[in-house]
Amino acid sequence: MSLRTLILRYTLFAVIATIANLATQRVVLDQDDSATGFALAVFCGTLVGLVIKYALDKRWIFMDMSSGLRAHSQKFALYSVMGVVTTIIFWGTETAFWLIWRTDIMREMGAVIGLSIGYTVKYALDRRYVFTDAVLTRSEAA
Secondary structure (H helix, E strand, O other): OOHHHHHHHHHHHHHHHHHHHHHHHHHHHHHOOOHHHHHHHHHHHHHHHHHHHHHHHHHHHOOOOOOOHHHHHHHHHHHHHHHHHHHHHHHHHHHHHHHHHOOHHHHHHHHHHHHHHHHHHHHHHHHHHHOOOOOOOHHHHO
16 A cells, blocks of 8 residues: 555545544533533543554554454454553543633544544554554665
8 A cells, every 4th residue: 555545545544534533522512511421422432543544554454354253352452552641642632622721623633633642653653562563664664
């Protein structure tokens, strides 16, 4: 896969996961806009985005064709662990924007900025620690 294709796919998948994340947050916040509702919305949105991004990255970014519960559970667990640091970046940015401006548009702007930074870091972590048997080589991504 060319670097251009990699960047386009990864960006598209990040956008898809981000839209799913924010849509999920809106659904939850429409039911409860309290502080607890906000925390639940961020959690649910993150979970939905994580599952979607894993499925897309595994197949279309890292060309990982492994199957079965054992292979998926191990990789998804590692993928999730790598996401902890990047999730802190995302949540921290989104929450800071919410606390400063207290508007949905600025909260979502913070989410987009945090997710953009987080996804960039996450790709590097996933390539190095999760999808170690991926078809993509270091020279192709450089």
